[in-house]
Amino acid sequence: MNDHALNSGDSADLEALFDSIVHSNQDGEPTESAPAPVEVSLAIASPAHTLTAEEMNDPARAMFSHIGQLTRKLHDTLKELGLDKSLEKAATDIPDARDRLSYIATLTEQAADRTLNALDAAKPIQDKISDDAKALSGQWDKLLANQLSVDEFKALVEKTRSHLNETVNGSDQVSSKMLEIMMAQDFQDLTGQVIKKVLDMSKQMEAHLMDFLLLFSPQGTVRHDHPKADDDASLLNGPVINPEGRTDVVANQGQVDDLLESLGF
Structure with a gap:
């Protein structure tokens, strides 16, 4: 198990799967100089990287390797955002x-x-x-x-x-x-107390799922284009009390439905 597994807290089976994918991809490529890991990491970060000659000759292996790399990237991103724990909590x-x-x-x-x-x-x-x-x-x-x-x-x-x-x-x-x-x-x-807890739980689950969709949808990339100062200011503003006239917040169930429809769900 590599250092990433120890630091991230992933299960041994999951880390072994990711490592086997990376090793299988590296076994078919010639050994390069020190900058090679940087080039590989860049290829992993870009889903649309150019296929090598060996990958073109073995498209099944190239597809398997590429899917594994994308899975690792998505898994790490979810952990960094804390969404994997949120979704796990929602499931429980x-x-x-x-x-x-x-x-x-x-x-x-x-x-x-x-x-x-x-x-x-x-x-x-x-x-x-x-x-x-x-x-x-x-x-x-x-x-x-x-x-x-x-x-x-x-x-x-x-x-x-x-x-x-x-x-x-x-x-x-x-x-x-x-x-x-x-x-x-x-x-x-x-029953009133229990209903309130269930409603709060439902709102939290909906918020987690909406954050997930916004972060990993084409429309969600807009939120990363704002200047950092604006992001800091939005954090200091607290919850939106009057959402009228605002296009950057979801204020009611109708807007949630519209957003889900726009994302194809």
Whole structure:
């Protein structure tokens, strides 16, 4: 394993693959003087370098070597930018996001079941109290109209007392079910926090992917043409608060969609 592998932290298999590609390319070329490594590095940096006579005679080997060199360059660039770690984190965050959304669905379902069960238990109690009150109201109307006998009046008084007692007990039961419904809504606090984390995770993943597309697309090369002073100033400006009239920032989902379409995605 070479020094580059030790410094970069690449896996042994990945470094061995890159080294084998470089060695296989060097074995078929004559040994040159000291400046030769510089020429090779320049050829690697330029995807459109001129093929040698040996490469023209063996196009398959030339293509394999060229792809390997481009892969190494892309891999090193990703590591320098830190995007490989960001994409790796995004890949590991996706299953975590699925688990979080599944957790939200479970809590929501449990809360819905508790709420419906409490309503199913409270509604018959409330309906009975209402029906008994309507019946007693009709009997008292007859009493006020002198349409009830003494015995009917005594029976009405007993029914009224019984209804009042049942109303107290029924109201307590309904209050208990209402408390159950209120307690079932505590899922909102937990699911709200989880949803916020999932949204933040999605925004970070989108930002990483957009940075990747901007850096490795033809349009993205424009960002390297700005003077360094402008880059430093943009870093000091912080996040863009008012993106209206700005062409160098993506402000909303519509602009993100337009950018992806312009890149062919």
